[in-house]
Amino acid sequence: MFNTPIYNQNISIKNKSISLKIKREDLIHPFISGNKYRKLKFNLKEAKTLNSKFLLTFGGAFSNHIAAVASAGKEYDFSTIGVIRGEELEFKKDLNSTLEFAKACGMHLKFISREDYRNKTNSDFIEKLKNEFDNFYLIPEGGTNDLAVKGCEEILQLQDETFDYICCAVGTGGTISGIINASKKHQKILGFPALKNNFIQEDIRKFAAQDNWQLITDYHFGGYGKIKPELITFINRFNKNQNILLDPIYTGKMMFGIFDLIEKKFFPKNSKILTIHTGGLQGITGMNEMLQRKKLPLIEI
Ligand SMILES: Cc1ncc(COP(=O)(O)O)c(C=O)c1O
Numbered sequence: 001m002f003n004t005p006i007y008n009q010n011i012s013i014k015n016k017s018i019s020l021k022i023k024r025e026d027l028i029h030p031f032i033s034g035n036k037y038r039k040l041k042f043n044l045k046e047a048k049t050l051n052s053k054f055l056l057t058f059g060g061a062f063s064n065h066i067a068a069v070a071s072a073g074k075e076y077d078f079s080t081i082g083v084i085r086g087e088e089l090e091f092k093k094d095l096n097s098t099l100e101f102a103k104a105c106g107m108h109l110k111f112i113s114r115e116d117y118r119n120k121t122n123s124d125f126i127e128k129l130k131n132e133f134d135n136f137y138l139i140p141e142g143g144t145n146d147l148a149v150k151g152c153e154e155i156l157q158l159q160d161e162t163f164d165y166i167c168c169a170v171g172t173g174g175t176i177s178g179i180i181n182a183s184k185k186h187q188k189i190l191g192f193p194a195l196k197n198n199f200i201q202e203d204i205r206k207f208a209a210q211d212n213w214q215l216i217t218d219y220h221f222g223g224y225g226k227i228k229p230e231l232i233t234f235i236n237r238f239n240k241n242q243n244i245l246l247d248p249i250y251t252g253k254m255m256f257g258i259f260d261l262i263e264k265k266f267f268p269k270n271s272k273i274l275t276i277h278t279g280g281l282q283g284i285t286g287m288n289e290m291l292q293r294k295k296l297p298l299i300e301i
Contacts, residue, residue, distance in 0.1 A: 034279025144174030152178020177207035
């Protein structure tokens, strides 16, 4: 799909006995960026092989995944259907920037109640969708399935074997699973969940072939999409000092956690840490709209 060279950028930190780098997967594409590209790559190939004309997927109103699927549909000639959590959104005068973008890419948005959304993996529910939309290729919420994990196994490259720790943000667990599968036994994979979900550990175990990983659950800032002024301050300061923009839902929380853990001496002396920038920057505009309404400081772009 894309041939962007991915590089590991140095992050300057006070503690000189530790080396910290970030893999700039966010530069792959403005919308199909980071783990979205990795998760979609083999799924899109499969959809083409199966001759599917439609991609159908699920997500919340601010979902990076919805934006990525909409963009991929436009770029690779699929019609796209986004099943969106929250039927109340359908009657709102203005959609948020993520949904506006998805619509502009040609995605058909189907809004459903939060209750129906909870049943989205039930066979009856899928059957109803099949009656409504013809011959679609189904991509699960967050894009995580076997082919997505296979794609995420391509995030690590040969030269990354020298790192002791590899850190990534965790949502549905597909990205970390691919990284775990591609890692070497001597490496420790740290996942930073962006939400409170007690089942994520089990989800990762379904896909991960090794046990050299650990979830750091102290940096979700209250749950999915929840943020606090200290997180915004951190993201803005990080961007100013390192010239790297982080998103507030995933990578900002992860990086906040890593800086805090370095401060708390979690990592032994001489540790080499690689963090993964999994993208998600499209969500900043929508988040800023919300912050503005709440009269909170904005993320500087
Ligand atoms: C920017 C970003 N980083 C990390 C993640 C977490 O990925 P996963 O759902 O595979 O755990 C997501 C969500 O998919 C995301 O949008």
